[in-house]
Amino acid sequence: MIKLIQKQNILIMYYREGKSQREIARLLGVDRKTVRRYINKYEEKRKELEQSSGLVDPRELIQEIVENPKYSVGNRPKRKVTEDIQSLIKKHLDENEQKRRNGQHKQVKKIIDIYESLVEDNIDISYSSVKRIVRSLEQKAKEAFIKESYIPGDVCEFDWGEVKLTIGGKLQILQMAAFTSAYGNYRYAYLFTKQKTECFQEAHARFFQEVGGVYQTLVYDNMKVAVKRFVGTEKEPTEGLLQLSIYYGFRYRFCNVRRGNEKGHVERSVDVIRRKAFAFRDTFESLDEANRYLLKICNKLNAKPQDTRDGQSALACLEQERANLLTLPPMFDSARVVNARVDKYATIVVDQNHYSVPDHLVGELVMVKIYSSRICCFYKDAKIAEHARLTGCHEWRLELSHYLETLKKKPGALAGSMALQQADQKIKQIFETYYTKKEKEFIELMQYIKDGTSLSDVEKSITELCKIHPSHVTTDKIKALCAKRRENISEIAIISQVAQDITDQAIQHLKMYDKLFNTQNLAPKEAIA
Structure with a gap:
């Protein structure tokens, strides 16, 4: 197959170097008829270009002069791909299209499936021929895209x-x-x-x-x-x-x-x-x-x-x-709101997970605000529970303080309860160390913490009692020490306030004396507040 550079060499050797067509054919290793055809074609197009006089678009003639050599393969009949075979392939493609319309995208035939089906029917054809026919039958115009220009903030x-x-x-x-x-x-x-x-x-x-x-x-x-x-x-x-x-x-x-x-x-x-x-x-x-x-x-x-x-x-x-940009309002409260009925386990179910609420609400309807990482429960506009949101399915999040009323009636259920297992590790340690077989006292301690006493205060009281002996750790003694500590803190706060009041009054008197006797400049700066 002759290339564009060979066409250029033929024309240069003939017109610029004066070589004969026979010599050019020998030097370039091409047929003499090919050399003659390209020289004749060139002369014909040059002559048309010179004589066009505006009747023919000169750009088309110039393009024909300088374009790559073209070869005509003729209209040779296909030896194996007959119209009947093309019809069979098209039938398979039509079935594929029908499946796509029915939403069966994953069940359409691939080219290899169509080829194997034809071979099973004893049709002599190659896979590459089937692939070429399928592509020609499915050929579609390529989609064009529009480049957009954007406005700031839009x-x-x-x-x-x-x-x-x-x-x-x-x-x-x-x-x-x-x-x-x-x-x-x-x-x-x-x-x-x-x-x-x-x-x-x-x-x-x-x-x-x-x-x-x-x-x-x-x-x-x-x-x-x-x-x-x-x-x-x-x-x-x-x-x-x-x-x-x-x-x-x-x-x-x-x-x-x-x-x-x-x-x-x-x-x-x-x-x-x-x-x-x-x-x-x-x-x-x-x-x-x-x-x-x-x-x-x-x-x-x-x-x-x-x-x-x-x-x-x-x-x-x-x-x-x-x-x-549009003006930014206060941050949106991004919560999904649902109403849920409290079941017999004193839990509400959200996305197949259970969350506890106070046990006195069994059977009641509560409003639940579901956030991405937490859920909040409300009853009669009062917040009754908040939990970290569970990410799995059929999981439980229970808070021990929600079951105190029930545990007071059924203290024996405490030790094996899921609520105790999910409690704070410090709570579990207190129960296992000091309250085994003393469930009622432990429940009373949990009620004391729920009523407002901090867990750290309870831990301090337990530490003081353990210095005497671990057997002294009881709910009554813990309550007494916590109350005494609060009284001491109050007394210290009162004394501190009285002392501060006396100090402030003394400073005011000193300032009055300095002003009366004009001694402000005699006193050290740090002595005058």
Whole structure:
């Protein structure tokens, strides 16, 4: 096959060096007919160019003169790929399309499956031929994309990303909420245990606090926490998203289905943040520590100069955007509110996990505010319980003080209770060391602590009693020592106040004498308050 450089050599040797066609063919190792064809073709096009006189576009003639040599392969019939075979392949492709419309995307035939089916039917054809036919039949016009220009403070994109980290010695799958501004590429991310509405709302509240304002428009894909359902081609937002939009005043926009490029900033940011942060470190003592580390990485990325923005960092771009951001209201109370009935174990169930409330509320309906990391329970507008939120399923979080009324009636149930097992380690140690087989006294001590005495005061009293003998550790003696300590503290406070009053009065008298006798300059400065 002759190349463009060989065509150039043929024309230079013939017109510039005066060599014959036979000699050129011998020197270049090509057929003499080929040499003659290219010389004739060149002369023909040059002549047309000179005589065109505006009747023919000269650019087309110039292109034909300088373009690569072309070869016609003719219309040779395909020896194996007949129309019948193409029809069979098209039938398989039509079945695939029908399955896609039915939502059976994972059950469509691949090219290798179609090839094997044809071979089973004793059709003599190669895999490469089947692949070529499939591609020609499925050939579609490539999608074009529109480059957008963004206004400062207008658009910000949100997405979730999955991260696997070891937290407190346990490997966990966490959800990373990520925001990226379209104008300046400012990035912010925060880790949650789940993709719940309360986590979605808290992520927005934290992000807006971080940037000091609210972007005009937030862009989402078709995530469940943002899209409640599809109504024809329209998408109905969730109540959680509507609450955020109403409170902060931003507009929202959804991407088309399977069109991540429509929020390409955050799609890439999820990958960048996850890699920059957790490719180097993936073990933390707590989720709070992981989030502090993640914020540090985001700040580092935002301070980095960006080639696509004339060397400006994302942080510098954010400063330009702040003037166009919406005013930031007080931080949104990002809680999911539910009403729950207290069961016979004095617990309410939230997301398949049990949390204790005071035992006198069995059978009552309580309001529960569910945050990303804690839950708060209310009864008749009074807060009755607060727990760290459980992340698993069918787990229990019980507080011993919630069961004191029941334990007073059933003290024998204390030792084997889950509430005692989940109690503070110091409480458990006090019970196991001094109150074995004295459950009623221990329950009385727990009531004393619940009524307002601090655990540290109880521990001090136990230490003093142990100096005499461990057998002296009783609830009555602990109460007596705690009361005596409070009385002593009150007496000391009274004495200290009286002494301070006397000192203040004496200083005032000295100032009066100095003023009367004009002796201010004689006294040392530090002696006069």
